[in-house]
Amino acid sequence: MTNETPLWEVFIRPRNGLAHRHCGSLHAADAEMALQAARDVYTRRGEGTSIWVVPSAEITASDPKDKDALFEPTADKIYRHPTFYDIPDDVGHM
Amino acid sequence: MYSQGLIGAQTSTEEDEAFLARFQERIDAEEKIEPTDDMPEGYRRTLIRQIGQHAHSEIVGMLPEGNWITRAPTLRRKAALLAKVQDEGGHGLYLYSAAETLGVTREQMSEELLAGKAKYSSIFNYPTLTWADIGAIGWLVDGAAIMNQIPLCRCSYGPYARAMIRVCKEESFHQRQGYEIMMTLARGTDAQKEMAQDALDRWWWPSLMMFGPHDGDSVHGDQSAKWKIKRFTNDELRQKFVNATVPQAEFIGLKVPDPECRWNEEKQGYDIGPIDWDEFWRVVKGNGPMNRERLEARRKAHEEGAWVREAANAYAAKRKARKQAAKIAAE
Numbered sequence: 414m415t416n417e418t419p420l421w422e423v424f425i426r427p428r429n430g431l432a433h434r435h436c437g438s439l440h441a442a443d444a445e446m447a448l449q450a451a452r453d454v455y456t457r458r459g460e461g462t463s464i465w466v467v468p469s470a471e472i473t474a475s476d477p478k479d480k481d482a483l484f485e486p487t488a489d490k491i492y493r494h495p496t497f498y499d500i501p502d503d504v505g506h507m
Numbered sequence: 508m509y510s511q512g513l514i515g516a517q518t519s520t521e522e523d524e525a526f527l528a529r530f531q532e533r534i535d536a537e538e539k540i541e542p543t544d545d546m547p548e549g550y551r552r553t554l555i556r557q558i559g560q561h562a563h564s565e566i567v568g569m570l571p572e573g574n575w576i577t578r579a580p581t582l583r584r585k586a587a588l589l590a591k592v593q594d595e596g597g598h599g600l601y602l603y604s605a606a607e608t609l610g611v612t613r614e615q616m617s618e619e620l621l622a623g624k625a626k627y628s629s630i631f632n633y634p635t636l637t638w639a640d641i642g643a644i645g646w647l648v649d650g651a652a653i654m655n656q657i658p659l660c661r662c663s664y665g666p667y668a669r670a671m672i673r674v675c676k677e678e679s680f681h682q683r684q685g686y687e688i689m690m691t692l693a694r695g696t697d698a699q700k701e702m703a704q705d706a707l708d709r710w711w712w713p714s715l716m717m718f719g720p721h722d723g724d725s726v727h728g729d730q731s732a733k734w735k736i737k738r739f740t741n742d743e744l745r746q747k748f749v750n751a752t753v754p755q756a757e758f759i760g761l762k763v764p765d766p767e768c769r770w771n772e773e774k775q776g777y778d779i780g781p782i783d784w785d786e787f788w789r790v791v792k793g794n795g796p797m798n799r800e801r802l803e804a805r806r807k808a809h810e811e812g813a814w815v816r817e818a819a820n821a822y823a824a825k826r827k828a829r830k831q832a833a834k835i836a837a838e
């Protein structure tokens with residue numbers, strides 16, 4: 414299996430000041446070739462101002478099965494939101 | 508509080524004129540500077556200092572409020588305060604990460620804080636004596652922090668600006684929960700109203716000091732403004748805060764403790780009396796009411812947490828060794 418060309422995840426910064434966003438993946442023999450390939454595959458129409466490539470094998474992802482355990486508990490914590498607090502309209506924006 | 512991050516900052520820089528001019532062009536064109544971009548050493552140093560102090564302020568800022576979690580008067584208040592303190596911890600972490608993109612390590616920053624070399628906002632060196640102080644902190648201290656942080660969302664350094672956007676979004680409830688506490692007390696019994704007024708009396712001036720020295724006395728403001736790290740001067744931000752806050756106090760029947768505070772029709776803002784800068788410098792230099800106790804609490808937490816960090820590393824090493832052994836056995 415060692416002859417397979419490694420997989421890379423590609424992140425593009427769409428505009429000045431924004432964070433890089435994941436946009437897809439591609440195969441390349443090393444990081445430099447992955448960058449060149451990402452430029453050709455993902456930025457042909459001015460989609461980006463900067464590219465990151467990360468070996469896919471290096472990414473640790475949460476298990477979709479754990480979705481509820483991980484994220485459901487925030488649903489009942491409404492006191493984390495500004496609208497939970499009663500501030501009279503007369504006070505103005507706060 | 509984040510203007511205080513510039514106190515003592517070394518903005519001087521040694522690059523040649525052409526390099527600095529090119530950099531300034533990028534800044535003037537509102538281009539964001541990103542971690543791998545070339546930047547003047549002075550710019551890097553200033554940001555490491557400011558973001559580091561900002562992060563330390565979030566972390567030390569958990570202490571005065573943490574003091575009241577177990578004694579919050581209702582479950583509703585307790586849940587809100589827990590959520591707020593948890594947010595401050597998270598904000599500290601976003602900020603440490605932003606500083607780390609500039610080439611400083613988390614360990615270096617923690618060490619500097621624990622050694623008393625790095626500063627944090629002077630406001631957290633005051634004690635939280637009553638429950639009303641929790642209201643005053645949310646309303647005034649977070650209110651002042653928001654005034655500072657909103658323009659930082661447009662700071663020229665990308666990772667700092669992006670961290671600030673996240674922080675501001677999450678923080679929008681902090682000030683409201685504080686004001687709600689103050690309003691409830693101010694509308695309560697005489698004793699409760701008195702407690703609210705007392706908290707306002709003690710926190711008002713230290714909150715105004717959070718914006719840092721007057722513009723005339725602030726040495727590093729100019730370079731920071733030129734590099735678009737800072738978008739407004741200390742006095743401009745302080746004035747905005749006063750203008751927003753004085754009517755909020757009046758609305759709930761409280762009075763800011765400043766006999767000279769009055770509306771100035773001509774400048775469309777409030778005039779205020781003199782700030783006690785001797786007190787400010789005393790606190791910044793380590794001699795406020797709680798400086799020693801705050802650092803002691805951080806040191807204790809760091810020391811008592813050492814075994815957790817060691818155990819996590821030992822466990823990770825063990826797991827890695829097991830995985831490797833299993834892999835070898837399989838081959």
